[in-house]
Amino acid sequence: MLAYSLFIASCISQKEVTYFQESPDNPQRGKGMQAYIPLIQSGDVLSVVVGSLNPEANEIFNVRNMATAAHLNYGAAGGAGGRIQPIGYVVDEEGNIDVPLIGKVKVDGLMTDLASKTIRTMLEKYLKEPTVAVRFVGYKISVLGEVKNPSVFVVPEERITLPEALSLAGDLTIYGRRDNVMVIREENGVRTYGKVNLTSRELFDSPYYYLHKNDVIYVEPTKARVTSSDRTLQILPLVLSSLSVIAIILTRVL
Numbered sequence: 001m002l003a004y005s006l007f008i009a010s011c012i013s014q015k016e017v018t019y020f021q022e023s024p025d026n027p028q029r030g031k032g033m034q035a036y037i038p039l040i041q042s043g044d045v046l047s048v049v050v051g052s053l054n055p056e057a058n059e060i061f062n063v064r065n066m067a068t069a070a071h072l073n074y075g076a077a078g079g080a081g082g083r084i085q086p087i088g089y090v091v092d093e094e095g096n097i098d099v100p101l102i103g104k105v106k107v108d109g110l111m112t113d114l115a116s117k118t119i120r121t122m123l124e125k126y127l128k129e130p131t132v133a134v135r136f137v138g139y140k141i142s143v144l145g146e147v148k149n150p151s152v153f154v155v156p157e158e159r160i161t162l163p164e165a166l167s168l169a170g171d172l173t174i175y176g177r178r179d180n181v182m183v184i185r186e187e188n189g190v191r192t193y194g195k196v197n198l199t200s201r202e203l204f205d206s207p208y209y210y211l212h213k214n215d216v217i218y219v220e221p222t223k224a225r226v227t228s229s230d231r232t233l234q235i236l237p238l239v240l241s242s243l244s245v246i247a248i249i250l251t252r253v254l
Contacts, residue, residue, distance in 0.1 A: 018199060019163075019178065019198050019199060020198075020199070020200070020201050020203065020204075021199050021200060021201065022201060035159060035210055036159065036210035036211070036212055037111055038111075038112075038136065038139070038158060038212065038213050039109055039110065039111060040091060040095075040107045040108060040109065040110050040111075040112065040115060040136075041091065041095070041108055041109070041188075042091050042092065042093050042094075042095055042108060043090075043091060044090075044091045044136060045088040045089070045090050045091075045136070045137040045138055046088050046089045046090075046091065046097060046107070046112075046115075046134055046135065046136060046137060047065045047088050047089075047133075047134070047135045047136075047137050048061060048062075048064070048065065048088070048089050048097070048099065048119065048132065048133075048134050049061075049062055049065055049132070049133045049134075049135075050062055050119075050123065050127070050130060050131070050132055051130065051131040051132075052123075052127040052128055052129060052130040052131070053127075053128045053129055054127060054128065057126070057127055058127075060100045060101070061099065061100055064087050064088055064089060065087065065088060088137040091107060091108065094106075094108075095107060095108020095109065096108070099119060099122075101123070101126050102119070102122045102123060102125075102126070105118060105119055105122065107134075112134040112135060112136065112158070113134075115134045116132045116133055116134045117132075119132045119134065120132040135158065136158055136213065138154065139154065139155045139156075139158050139213045140152050140153065140154055140155065140213065140214060141153055141155060141160060141165050141211050141213070141214070141215050141216070141217065142214075142215070142216045142217065143165055143166065143168070143169040143217045143219075144216070144217070144218055144219070145176065145217075145218045145219035145220060145221070146172055146173045146175050146176030146177070146219040146220065146221045146222075147166065147169040147170060147171065147172055147173065147176065147219050148169065148170030148171060148172075148173060149168075149169050149170040150169060151169065153165065153168050153169075155213075158213070159210070160210075160211050161209055161210055161211065162181070162183065162196060162198075162203070162206075162208060162209055162210075162211055162217065163198075163203075165211055165217055166198075166217070166219075169217075172198075172219055175221050175222050176219040176220070176221065176222070177219065177220040177221065177222050178197070178198040178199050179197045179198070179199050179200075180195055180197070180220055181195070181196045181197075181198055181217065181218070181219055181220070182194070182195055182196075182217070182218040182219075182220065183195075183196060183208040183211070183215055183216070183217055183218075184215065184216040184217075184218065185208075185212055185214075185215050185216075186214065187212065194206070194207065194208040196208050196209075
């Protein structure tokens with residue numbers, strides 16, 4: 001079986017596994033895509049960290065963020081940190097978060113820096129020289145299919161590219177199709193399915209180069225993988241039967 005797997009792998013050409021190849025139709029330098037900036041929407045969980053000249057007053061706002069630290073690092077959400085229920089400010093169906101002292105604040109459709117400025121302005125009535133930092137809690141992307149470590153990954157920087165996500169998953173296996181990677185994206189109730197060719201430099205101009213929060217990346221297996229799996233299922237019973245016969249013979253000899 002090992003020899004057969006090596007044979008299948010040897011049939012895969014270098015062109016099929018080499019990333020970012022140049023072609024006559026592609027320019028040396030792409031136009032580049034504008035970096036994705038996520039907007040707050042209903043259902044998001046936010047960390048709102050407040051600072052001021054009164055540390056005791058700050059704790060009123062920051063107590064909800066105490067359990068979010070485990071989520072603000074790269075890693076699989078299924079790990080030890082992923083089992084902790086995130087605490088933060090949940091954006092309700094109307095797009096508001098409920099902040100102590102100031103009540104409901106409309107944040108739906110805002111970038112986190114603008115949400116920070118909005119809350120800071122409202123807090124100036126109660127705190128002296130307040131500072132506010134708003135971040136997403138649980139900014140996640142999922143990678144599955146023919147990669148070495150499929151998982152759900154938490155992204156602390158709130159910005160990640162498709163190659164970076166695949167690197168977190170340990171890169172594609174030799175059996176992963178690099179010319180047909182699917183990115184599943186759902187925003188505002190609309191689901192889209194994008195196809196990306198990792199072997200082409202056109203990737204850098206794709207709207208799926210910068211991933212959005214909650215994107216799902218699926219790497220399709222090659223025909224070689226399917227053929228290899230089918231052949232393994234065919235050969236395995238024969239191998240097991242042969243081992244049983246050998247065991248019986250050895251038992252009688254001994």
